[in-house]
Amino acid sequence: MSQSPHHKSFTARLRAHKIFGGIKPAVYKADALRSRVMPAPLPGNLVLPLLQHQGQPAMAVVEVGQAVLKYQVLAMGNGPLSVPVHAPTSGVITAIADSAVPGFGAQVQRCIHLQADGLDTAAELQPCLDYRALSHLQLLALIDAAGICGLGGAGFPTAEKLRVSIEQGVELLIINAAECEPYISADESLIRERADRVVSGAEILQSVCLAKRCVIAIEKDKADAIEALSTALQDSSIELLVLNSKFPTGGERQIIQAVTGFEVPRGLLPVDAGILVQNAGTAYAVHNAIVEGKPCISRITTLTGSPLQTPKNFEALIGTPVSFLFEMCGIDKSQHTGTIMGGSLMGIELDSDEVPLIKTTNCLLAKSTGEFPDPAPEQACIRCGYCADVCPARLLPQQLYAFSRSEDLDQLEEHGLADCIECGACAYVCPSHIPLVQYYRASKQAIAERDRQFQTSKQWQSRFQFHQYRLKKETTKALDKKLPGAEKTTANEPAQPFSRDQARDEIAAAVRRVAARHSNRTAPSSAKDKAKDKDRH
Numbered sequence: 001m002s003q004s005p006h007h008k009s010f011t012a013r014l015r016a017h018k019i020f021g022g023i024k025p026a027v028y029k030a031d032a033l034r035s036r037v038m039p040a041p042l043p044g045n046l047v048l049p050l051l052q053h054q055g056q057p058a059m060a061v062v063e064v065g066q067a068v069l070k071y072q073v074l075a076m077g078n079g080p081l082s083v084p085v086h087a088p089t090s091g092v093i094t095a096i097a098d099s100a101v102p103g104f105g106a107q108v109q110r111c112i113h114l115q116a117d118g119l120d121t122a123a124e125l126q127p128c129l130d131y132r133a134l135s136h137l138q139l140l141a142l143i144d145a146a147g148i149c150g151l152g153g154a155g156f157p158t159a160e161k162l163r164v165s166i167e168q169g170v171e172l173l174i175i176n177a178a179e180c181e182p183y184i185s186a187d188e189s190l191i192r193e194r195a196d197r198v199v200s201g202a203e204i205l206q207s208v209c210l211a212k213r214c215v216i217a218i219e220k221d222k223a224d225a226i227e228a229l230s231t232a233l234q235d236s237s238i239e240l241l242v243l244n245s246k247f248p249t250g251g252e253r254q255i256i257q258a259v260t261g262f263e264v265p266r267g268l269l270p271v272d273a274g275i276l277v278q279n280a281g282t283a284y285a286v287h288n289a290i291v292e293g294k295p296c297i298s299r300i301t302t303l304t305g306s307p308l309q310t311p312k313n314f315e316a317l318i319g320t321p322v323s324f325l326f327e328m329c330g331i332d333k334s335q336h337t338g339t340i341m342g343g344s345l346m347g348i349e350l351d352s353d354e355v356p357l358i359k360t361t362n363c364l365l366a367k368s369t370g371e372f373p374d375p376a377p378e379q380a381c382i383r384c385g386y387c388a389d390v391c392p393a394r395l396l397p398q399q400l401y402a403f404s405r406s407e408d409l410d411q412l413e414e415h416g417l418a419d420c421i422e423c424g425a426c427a428y429v430c431p432s433h434i435p436l437v438q439y440y441r442a443s444k445q446a447i448a449e450r451d452r453q454f455q456t457s458k459q460w461q462s463r464f465q466f467h468q469y470r471l472k473k474e475t476t477k478a479l480d481k482k483l484p485g486a487e488k489t490t491a492n493e494p495a496q497p498f499s500r501d502q503a504r505d506e507i508a509a510a511v512r513r514v515a516a517r518h519s520n521r522t523a524p525s526s527a528k529d530k531a532k533d534k535d536r537h
């Protein structure tokens with residue numbers, strides 16, 4: 001275990017703390033919460049992107065035309081920052097091709113297309129009746145194999161997050177059930193109906209990361225879910241903490257502050273302080289993976305917005321088209337003006353509904369003009385400072401906005417743009433209607449592109465230097481062979497790692513040898529030479 005010097009211990013009784021900044025927007029969860037979680041019908045075709053998480057795409061291990069069973073692995077994880085993809089139902093692989101996926105703007109990615117056969121024939125599962133019989137590393141391997149990533153929306157591979165936490169040591173595991181976005185109720189509906197399985201998943205996560213304490217943190221406006229959790233936690237050592245309702249309490253750093261009062265310093269990760277945060281939906285997926293042996297092939301997602309006749313929380317298969325889910329909720333297309341994946345504040349606008357539901361889709365919000373009128377025209381910043389008052393990351397949004405406009409990427413970095421969690425609180429209060437988050441996202445992309453170009457040019461530079469060095473070394477070897485008494489090099493001489501200093505020394509030595517040879521040729525070395533020399537003059 002390599003513990004960070006910033007590691008903290010949490011022994012005091014936990015109590016709710018205020019988070020810095022934040023807003024209290026109106027909440028629109030009631031419509032979707034009116035009914036129980038329903039299984040979404042099976043679509044005819046599913047599209048499964050190889051990249052549904054943060055990191056590297058998975059590697060397809062099936063072929064076009066192959067028949068597959070439900071739960072079968074379709075793509076293997078490709079490194080630690082990658083998670084496998086499983087078949088959500090039985091059927092035939094019809095294509096492995098680039099297709100539209102949800103994301104910022106038009107996004108295309110490699111996807112596996114599965115035509116359902118309608119039989120839903122499942123591969124044999126291996127449930128674990130007593131997870132305590134397994135070591136934490138065995139549990140970790142099972143979570144890895146189940147293809148779980150952060151289902152709260154971040155999509156970080158869960159097994160890798162746990163692995164890093166085990167390495168650094170965890171004092172406190174926080175199960176994040178805050179769900180503070182105004183339209184999203186996926187976790188609330190999950191907990192209200194299946195709190196025992198969320199608690200079971202939290203206990204497994206605690207066993208895996210060896211956290212000393214575990215707390216489930218939930219906002220106080222979720223009365224039914226709190227009651228369900230209180231019942232499910234009766235025989236558990238896991239604590240329950242009810243937090244004040246404020247957006248964005250559900251942010252990773254914000255929930256840590258709300259639970260412990262401690263603000264993770266800029267530049268550090270929660271794990272550096274011995275804290276691990278996992279989402280309630282992720283805990284549920286972990287329960288399914290270990291106790292029932294089921295990989296991550298479905299998730300609960302909120303379908304809401306005024307164009308839907310029956311908003312609800314659907315348990316839908318990964319890969320189900322968004323348009324299909326909207327049809328199942330009786331969408332009025334004449335009202336529908338667009339779709340947001342995620343919440344109204346932090347979500348992203350989809351270009352099309354012909355994209356699949358992925359592991360991180362916690363909400364699909366159908367917009368209408370009545371509910372989401374066209375934004376008022378953007379006006380000049382009046383330096384009111386409201387945005388800074390609500391920024392939970394203690395940033396200066398108006399400064400970031402100015403640097404974004406002037407495309408001053410260095411200043412943006414210096415002023416902490418990387419710490420912006422894109423919560424949208426600043427834009428929400430801005431009287432000039434400036435779409436601040438759009439500016440920040442564009443600037444983050446510009447910084448990423450600049451860094452990528454820098455890395456590429458560094459790689460080319462180093463390849464060029466190595467090429468130059470190799471040429472010089474070959475020239476030196478050729479010269480050495482011609483020199484009398486030059487040491488013979490053996491073919492089996494082990495390859496030395498490239499060293500600039502050594503290269504410089506070797507080149508200097510070669511130059512000296514060539515100069516010496518040259519002077520040997522030209523300098524008179526004998527009486528006969530001297531006579532010849534004399535004759536010449």
Ligand code: SF4
Nearest residue numbers: 381382384385387430
């Ligand atoms: S809230 Fe808007 S107008 Fe006010 S300082 Fe921030 S960016 Fe400028």
Ligand code: SF4
Nearest residue numbers: 391420421423424426
């Ligand atoms: S979007 Fe970024 S800058 Fe704006 S309030 Fe949220 S964290 Fe602060």
